[in-house]
Amino acid sequence: MGSEAVEVSLSKKAQPGKARGVALAAYARVPGFYTLFRTELVLAARRRSDIVNPLLFFVTVLAMMPLGIGPEPEMLSRMAPGLIWVMALLATLLSQESLFRGDYEDGSLEQLALQPQPLYFPVLAKVLVHWLVTGVPLALLSPLLGMMLNLGAEGYWPLFVSLVLGTASLSLIGAVGAALTVALRRPGLLLALIIMPLYVPVLIFGTGTVQAALDGYSFGPQLAVLGAILAVAAALAPLASAGAIRISLEN
Amino acid sequence: MQFQFDSLASFFAMDGHGPYVWASYGMVVLVLVVLAVTPVFRQRKLRRELQQQLRQEEARRRAATTRAASQRAAEVVE
C-alpha cells in the first residue's frame, strides 16, 4: 500500500505536457485524475445518445405506468416515489453495461491497467462522469415526473436530493458489475441479475426518504443513511471494480 | 418425553396442519436427496467418459506402434 501511495504522488507531479525534455523514466504517460475525468466527459459529450437514451427510457416507462395501473390520482400519488425510484434504478443499470465496454474493446482499458498507478482513480473518474450524465439528469427530471404521477408537494425536494445521492451509489455499485461482465459478449441480463440484489438498500432508503416526507416526518435520517451508503460505496466499489477489471483483462 | 399424538392418523393429520408440515418435510427430503445423489451420478458418468477416453488413446497409441513396426518390417524385406 505504501509504495502505491508513493507512485500516485509521483504520477500526479508528472503532469502531462510538462514532461517534455525530462529523462526517460519521467516520461509522463500516466494520465492524472483531471485528464481522465475531462477525457471521459469529452467522450460522453460526443456520444449524446448514451446520455439521452436512459432519460427517454425513464420518461417513457413512467408514462406507461398509469396506463397499466390506472389513472386514479390517489393510487398514483401513493406509488409515485417507488415507481420513480425503480425506474431510475433500471435506467442507471441499463446505461451501465457500456461503462467499460468501449475501453475494453479498443485496448485502452488494458493500457490503463498497465499504469503503475492503481486503477482506483480511473474507475472513479468514469463513474463520476457516468453519474453526471445519467444520475444527475434523472434527478433533475424527477420533479416533472412527480407532477405527472401526482406526487405530493412536500415530496419533490426529498425526491430530488435522494435521487442525486442515490444514483451516485447506484453508479458506483453498478460499476462493479459492469467490470465483472465486460469480457462477456452479451452481459445485459446477467448484469441485471448480479447487480439488482446489491441495489436493494439504496432503493429502500431512497423511497424511504420520499415516503417519510410525504408522511410528514423528517427525512434527514434516511438521507444520512443514503449518504453513508454513498461514502462506503465510493471507498470500496472502485477498488472492487479495479480488481474485476484486472480479472476481466486476464480472460 | 413421550409421543405427542394419540394415533398414527392424528400424527399425519397434525390437527389440520398436516398438509403444510408434510409438504415442507417432503420438499426438504426431496431437495436433500437430490443434493446428495447428483454428485454420485455425475462422478460415475465422468469416470465412464474418462475411461473411454483413455481406452481410445491407448488404442491410438497401439495402432501407431504396430504401424511403425510393420513399416520397419517392410523396409527390412526390401
Next chain:
Amino acid sequence: MSWQWFHRLGSPRWFYQKSSAWLPWLGGAALSLLSVGVVWGLGFAPEDFKQGNSYRIIYIHVPAAFLALAGYYIMAISGAIGLIWKMKLSFVVMRAAAPIGAALTFIALFTGAVWGKPTWGTYWVWDARITSMLILFFLYLGVMALSGAFSREQSGDKASALLALVGTVNIPIIYKSVDWWFTLHQPATLKLTEASTIDPSMFYPLITMIAGFYLFYAWVLTLHTRTMILQREGRTQWVRELVGASAPAKA
C-alpha cells in the same frame, strides 16, 4: 517450509485422496442426526400453544436458513482464499458451495411460505426475514450465473469469487435495510420464530437439527467438490491413474 501444509491443503489431489476417508463418517453422522431430529421434532416435541402443529416446520426452516447464510460466507471466504493465495481447491469449493447454498435458501423460502399459510393465512408475506432470504437467493443465483458465463474457467472462478465478496459486504446492509423497511411498513405483529421464548423441550430437537444440517452440508459439499475436482483435473496423470485403476477391463 512451514507453509507446505497450507499449499498441500490447496492441492485438489490431496483433498480428493484424503476426503474419501471422511465421507462415510460425515454422511453417517449427518443422516443419523437428521433422522433423530426429525422424529423428535415431528413426534415428540410438544405442541406450540399459539401456532399449533404447524410450528414443527421450524425444525427444517431455521436450520436451512442458518445454513443458507453460513453457506454464503463459506462460499465467499473460500473464494477470497482462492483470490489471495491462488489455491485451485478453494475455487472448486466455492463453485460447489453455490448450488448447495441456493438449494438451502430455496428450502428456507419454501418452508417459510408454507408455514405462512396457516399462520398468516397467505403463502407470501413480505416479512423482513423472508424478503432477506429472497435477496440472498438472488445473490446465490448471481454468483452461479456469473461463474457459468465465462468460457474460461479461471476467469469465472475469479469473477464469481469477487462477486461473492462484494455480496458479503452487502449482506449485513441488506439485512438491516430490509429490517428497517419492514418495521416502517407494517409493525411487527406475529413473527414466525422467536428464539428467546422457545421452550427447552422444543429447543433441543432444533439444536439437533441444526447440527445435522451442518454435518449434512459438510458432507454434500465434500461430495460436490470431489466431483468437480474429477471433472477439472481430468487431464492430469493422477486422475488418469485413479480412473484407470478402478476401471474394470471391459475392452
Next chain:
Amino acid sequence: MSSSAYKSSATSPASSAQNSPVDGCSLRARDLSCERDGRVLFAGLDFLLPAGSALQVEGANGAGKSTLIRTLIGSTSDYHGDILWRGKAFPGALSVMRSELLYIGHNAGVRRGLSPMENLAWYGAAAEDAMAALDAVGLYGFEETLCQQLSAGQNRRVALARLYLPGAPQLWILDEPLAALDVAGVESLESCMRGHLQRGGSVLLTSHQPVNIQPLAKVNLADFQPQESHLEAEYGF
C-alpha cells in the same frame, strides 16, 4: 516451481546469450512455462533481452505468443519460472517494469471517440510532439479527425505514433506492429525502432514477416513445446 526436467529443452539461439554480462540486461525469462486453460503452451523458455537489442518472438497461431506477451506485461500471473526486470524478479519488479514499459497490443489502445491528437495527449504527449509524431506516421491532416472515421490501418498508425514521441520508455513490447502497414510504413517503423535501440532501449516484438533491425535475436516458441515430463511436473504433487 522450477524443475530440472525443463533444462534439457533450452536450446534456442537466445539462450546462448545467458553467458553475456547481466549488467546491461533489462528483461529476462528463465525456465518460463505458461499454461492456458490447463494446457501448457510452452515450457522451459529462456531468453535475455539486453538494453540496446531486440527480440522477435515467433510461433504458429496458438503457439502462445499472445500469452507470453500478456505474461511479460503482467496481465496474467499463470506461469511457472522466473521473469526478471533489471535483475529483480516478478511480481515484485512488475511495477518498476511497467513504469518503463510502452506496450502496444493487439487492441491498439486508441479511443474511437477521440481524435489522434487527443489520443496522444491522453498518453501524456505535448501538442507539438504529438503533431510531429502523427506527421511521422503519415497522418498529416488527420490530427483532429475522430478516430472512428479513420480506417483500421490509420488507427493502427495512431497507436504506433506513441513510439515516435520523444522521451519514450526503455522497454517496448509490441504485438504484431508491422501488421496492416504498407511498405513505407514498415520502413519508417523499422528506422524508428533502430533509433530506439541506438539510444539504449530494447524491443520485444512478434511478427509474421521479417523485421530489418539489428541486433535482433529470435525465439521460436515451437522449440519449447512441453513434453510429457512437463505435464507431470505441472500436475504431480
